[in-house]
Amino acid sequence: MSFGGDSANSFVMHGEKGPEAITRTDAKKDLGIWLSPNVSFSLRLEKSAQKAFALLRMIRCTFSRITRTDFEILYGAYVRPLLEYANPVVYSGRTKDVILIERVQRAATKMVAGLKSMDYETRLVVLDLFPLEYRRLRGDLILTYALFEQGLANRVFTVDPANTRRGHGEKIFKLRGHTFIRQTFFSFRVVAAWNNLPQTVVHAPLELSSKHY
Template sequence: MLYKTYIRPHLEYSVQAWCPYLKKDIIMMEKVQRRATKLIPSIRHLSYPKRLQEMKLYSLEQRRLRGDLIETFKVMKGLEGITSTKLFTLNTQRHRGRGHNYKLYKSALKKGLNCRKNFFSIRAISEWNNLPETVVEAKTTNQFKTQLDKFWCKSVNGYGVKKADA
């Protein structure tokens, strides 16, 4: 409870604007959560993914992805006061019957502009396009979050560990 209240908000502050992409930064931030989960004596002996499961937490990387998808949902539904066309382009050339109606077009990155791959408007597209229609067709943000969590629990155990690894 203390970790969720005092530490995690600092690790996640403004993460959609600043998302760590260097391996060393990701590892450094994940170490904080790893250490905090070891402070609980009853689950100290478990592996990190098992501790996350036990505490019903996501890895910080999974939390960042979840935040990106929630922000994408808000932009696409017009809940952020940002015109979605300023950040995203709907993929009009998708095949009928495949996926949902909110598939986004991901343009190829030009050589030398590799840094763009870490921009919010680029990094969220692939994961957004992989979501099922039941998730992206949600009416409210809370409904979207619930549907996303259910979808992740079916594909992975919801805590960053694939079911085969659990």
């Protein structure tokens, strides 16, 4: 985020320790998330993919043969968490970023013995996996469910108080998003999918809704 456009003047922030100059930086890492001036998470996704590919190479060098059981442990414990860390917040929405992250899972599924020659969709079925974009949506819905269960939904969404529309009784108003970045916010992108859920899912017990996530 820039201040003053292309101005050459320095900016100062006044805090408890006195005035401090605001230094310019093109990227900043905070809580494990890389942030860029344009509020895009592409850099974070690129670095996550790089780490994930490095781990895949390490796994290939360590194991001469990887069974399905080995894959479930290694991929689930070491690789996928890198790709899904802070997913509700860190979402780009750009096609190139979605493809980049999915490439990691494509490469990972090829390591399993006997699956390399199969197409990606078949490998997913055999390994009981889903595309990462699907898991992202699933995670968004589970978080939305948790917010309603804990009574925090009004802090994130504009909830329909009249409850006059068809479907379940926890509908969310979809506000206008005039920019691409706004449309990728969690509070915006999850609304349509959440409103289309059946009532049996929205009011299901918590332990069933979040199972295996």
